[in-house]
Amino acid sequence: MTIDAANPPSDLKPTHKRSANRLLAAVRRGDYDLIERHLLPVELARGQVLFEPGDDVVTTHFPGPRTMVSLLIVTRDGREVEAATIGREGAIGGIVSAGNKPAYGRAVVTIPGPALAIPTATLETLKAASPAFSDLFSRYADALLAQLMQSVACNALHSVEARASRWLLATHDRAGEAIIHLTQESLAEMLGVQRTTVTGVVQSLEERGLIRRHRGRVEVVDRRGLERHACECYAAVEDHFALLLPEVDL
Numbered sequence: 001m002t003i004d005a006a007n008p009p010s011d012l013k014p015t016h017k018r019s020a021n022r023l024l025a026a027v028r029r030g031d032y033d034l035i036e037r038h039l040l041p042v043e044l045a046r047g048q049v050l051f052e053p054g055d056d057v058v059t060t061h062f063p064g065p066r067t068m069v070s071l072l073i074v075t076r077d078g079r080e081v082e083a084a085t086i087g088r089e090g091a092i093g094g095i096v097s098a099g100n101k102p103a104y105g106r107a108v109v110t111i112p113g114p115a116l117a118i119p120t121a122t123l124e125t126l127k128a129a130s131p132a133f134s135d136l137f138s139r140y141a142d143a144l145l146a147q148l149m150q151s152v153a154c155n156a157l158h159s160v161e162a163r164a165s166r167w168l169l170a171t172h173d174r175a176g177e178a179i180i181h182l183t184q185e186s187l188a189e190m191l192g193v194q195r196t197t198v199t200g201v202v203q204s205l206e207e208r209g210l211i212r213r214h215r216g217r218v219e220v221v222d223r224r225g226l227e228r229h230a231c232e233c234y235a236a237v238e239d240h241f242a243l244l245l246p247e248v249d250l
């Protein structure tokens with residue numbers, strides 16, 4: 001995708017304003033003035049691939065409220081498993097690597113919605129120009145790395161049911177509503193397990209009164225219960241994020 005930075009939009013919808021993305025909302029006013037004219041409002045569609053492994057990451061996206069992107073690791077036989085969930089609290093693109101470096105994973109939109117896009121090269125120029133701006137993104141990169149590290153432990157050590165609960169909590173936070181549009185096939189793909197395994201897990205969570213299944217949707221009915229049922233990874237990642245980025249609301 002290319003961005004016409006010379007003709008920035010003047011009438012942004014509320015969902016496309018700075019406050020819609022909490023990482024951008026934490027950028028200092030003076031620095032935000034520098035970045036604002038380069039941000040292009042876009043609508044991300046469900047299943048849209050932002051980049052594939054090996055692609056040059058030429059665009060960085062800041063998801064708006066309710067928009068969610070999954071960073072997936074793809075194996076040679078075509079299977080994939082989620083390594084990180086990114087929503088309104090963050091950005092996906094030229095964050096961990098500086099500049100237009102090849103992507104290692106696949107970024108897929110799991111909850112469609114608005115986002116703000118910026119050429120990664122422009123973002124890098126702005127980071128070089130402002131130590132405060134660069135520091136904010138460095139701390140975000142650390143938080144994202146922590147999430148990736150936690151996923152390694154989670155995938156190796158925790159039950160599919162606990163992992164599914166963690167994923168539902170993270171998605172519930174970003175979706176901003178109790179109903180999550182989700183098929184059991186896509187949950188199985190996220191968790192890197194068989195569809196039949198997920199069917200049993202979802203049934204068990206429903207029997208515990210934590211969620212309710214609808215066609216193509218899952219409703220979170222007992223958020224506190226789901227938090228108790230999830231593995232420690234959900235809280236560990238959230239707590240570390242709050243420590244690194246106290247100025248960013250989750």
Ligand SMILES: [Zn+2]
Pocket residue numbers: 153154155158162163166231232233234
């Ligand atoms: Zn875990």
